[in-house]
Amino acid sequence: MLNTGYMEKLDRDLLGEGMLSGEPYTLVEDLSDMGSRFGGTESEREAVEYLLQKMRSYGFDNVHKEPFTYTGWRRGTASLAATHPVTQEYDVISLPHCGSFSVEGELHYMGLGTPAEWESQQDNLEGKIIIVDAKSPHWIGRGIHRLEKYGRAVLAGAAGFIWMRDQGGFLVETGGLRPGAEIPGIAISREEGMHLIRLAKSSGDGSVHVRIETENMVEEMTSWNVVGDIPGEEMGDRVVIIGAHFDGHDIAPGSMDDASGAAVAMESGRLLARHRGRLARTIRIICFPVEEIGLIGSRRYVQAHQGELNRIDFMLNLDGAGRSGEKAVMLQAWPELLPVFKEISGDMRWPFVTDTAFGMSSDMYPFSYMGIPSGRLADISGVKTGRNWGHTIADTLDKVSSLDLRSDSTLVARIMARVANWDNWPADHKTTDEILNIIERAGLGEVLHYSNKKLT
Numbered sequence: 304m305l306n307t308g309y310m311e312k313l314d315r316d317l318l319g320e321g322m323l324s325g326e327p328y329t330l331v332e333d334l335s336d337m338g339s340r341f342g343g344t345e346s347e348r349e350a351v352e353y354l355l356q357k358m359r360s361y362g363f364d365n366v367h368k369e370p371f372t373y374t375g376w377r378r379g380t381a382s383l384a385a386t387h388p389v390t391q392e393y394d395v396i397s398l399p400h401c402g403s404f405s406v407e408g409e410l411h412y413m414g415l416g417t418p419a420e421w422e423s424q425q426d427n428l429e430g431k432i433i434i435v436d437a438k439s440p441h442w443i444g445r446g447i448h449r450l451e452k453y454g455r456a457v458l459a460g461a462a463g464f465i466w467m468r469d470q471g472g473f474l475v476e477t478g479g480l481r482p483g484a485e486i487p488g489i490a491i492s493r494e495e496g497m498h499l500i501r502l503a504k505s506s507g508d509g510s511v512h513v514r515i516e517t518e519n520m521v522e523e524m525t526s527w528n529v530v531g532d533i534p535g536e537e538m539g540d541r542v543v544i545i546g547a548h549f550d551g552h553d554i555a556p557g558s559m560d561d562a563s564g565a566a567v568a569m570e571s572g573r574l575l576a577r578h579r580g581r582l583a584r585t586i587r588i589i590c591f592p593v594e595e596i597g598l599i600g601s602r603r604y605v606q607a608h609q610g611e612l613n614r615i616d617f618m619l620n621l622d623g624a625g626r627s628g629e630k631a632v633m634l635q636a637w638p639e640l641l642p643v644f645k646e647i648s649g650d651m652r653w654p655f656v657t658d659t660a661f662g663m664s665s666d667m668y669p670f671s672y673m674g675i676p677s678g679r680l681a682d683i684s685g686v687k688t689g690r691n692w693g694h695t696i697a698d699t700l701d702k703v704s705s706l707d708l709r710s711d712s713t714l715v716a717r718i719m720a721r722v723a724n725w726d727n728w729p730a731d732h733k734t735t736d737e738i739l740n741i742i743e744r745a746g747l748g749e750v751l752h753y754s755n756k757k758l759t
């Protein structure tokens with residue numbers, strides 16, 4: 304039940320202040336100019352201090368950084384050469400977590416890498432170097448993540464893994480493998496990948512042989528979650544979280560993935576901090592590092608706060624917020640919250656879709672794995688089968704719209720003000736077994752198995 308006494312006044316301020324604010328664009332601009340903010344870089348450290356300083360200037364309480372260590376990765380060199388039927392070099396990059404390897408083998412084109420394709424060819428993959436399309440076909444009914452395709456390649460005994468972008472433009476698409484990556488993983492553009500595959504036509508025996516060489520650094524690193532609160536009043540010991548990762552991949556400024564999402568989290572917090580004293584629950588803003596190589600910041604956050612997770616009523620993740628497109632509140636599970644968000648949407652006079660769809664590829668996942676009611680702000684316009692500019696060198700500031708940033712920041716602030724002030728929040732925490740059950744029922748059991756997604 305929503306206590307609406309103050310909401311009309313709050314809405315007018317959030318919309319007026321939010322839609323006139325240049326602050327979220329400034330954040331994206333500043334974060335982009337620093338560099339990638341990839342784990343272990345100087346720009347990451349600079350971003351941490353910058354976000355702390357911004358949180359203080361917005362009037363957040365309890366502003367601090369929480370250090371943790373993890374197995375990080377630094378890019379070195381990568382090469383790919385065809386050795387049969389011709390000798391030819393291709394432009395490639397290593398995928399994060401790929402260490403140092405030198406392998407040779409016969410190329411095997413795995414197409415889109417759907418479960419059926421792997422099953423039909425699994426006896427024929429030992430020692431092969433697999434090239435697979437990055438596309439996640441819409442007819443499968445669930446996304447097929449890079450981690451799943453890589454995990455299947457490892458289990459099939461493949462010697463190497465080549466990730467071919469599904470969209471043209473000579474861009475290579477990066478993306479993390481997993482710590483201790485067992486076989487080399489590299490990325491190639493659509494154009495060069497298709498050229499390589501086509502060499503089979505001129506080969507007498509129909510085979511193409513390739514050599515992959517990579518040299519990268521795997522080392523222990525320190526990073527920091529950046530945290531600030533807008534303290535609640537009547538239910539101040541209850542917490543709702545607005546979170547987003549602020550790191551990008553090392554090859555780009557990561558302006559859309561995810562400087563934009565971090566800017567929307569920060570700006571919605573700034574707007575809400577103008578109303579401290581009127582919010583029942585504490586609103587916590589968390590900017591997560593090292594999301595791109597395994598949701599490491601958010602995983603470490605839930606590990607470090609085991610004893611107090613029961614105080615968290617809701618976590619909203621903003622990966623990719625601030626882009627154009629129709630927005631939905633996509634809950635991880637907890638259908639009992641659908642009427643809550645429908646009522647919130649009605650009260651806001653701002654129609655948005657609410658549904659449940661479990662996701663495992665961004666920072667809400669560690670929270671939902673721990674049973675915490677959670678969801679994400681999702682873009683539901685169109686059928687999404689690829690990443691567009693994300694994870695390429697083209698994820699740059701020129702793609703970012705100041706208006707979309709302002710629109711999403713006010714949307715998130717208005718939604719989360721209502722969540723923070725909701726009487727009798729109906730969603731309970733779940734046990735890990737219940738969550739594993741939900742994952743199975745969502746048809747994601749294979750993802751859990753092949754992608755190393757079980758958290759400890």
Ligand SMILES: [Zn+2]
Pocket residue numbers: 548560561594622623665
């Ligand atoms: Zn992201």
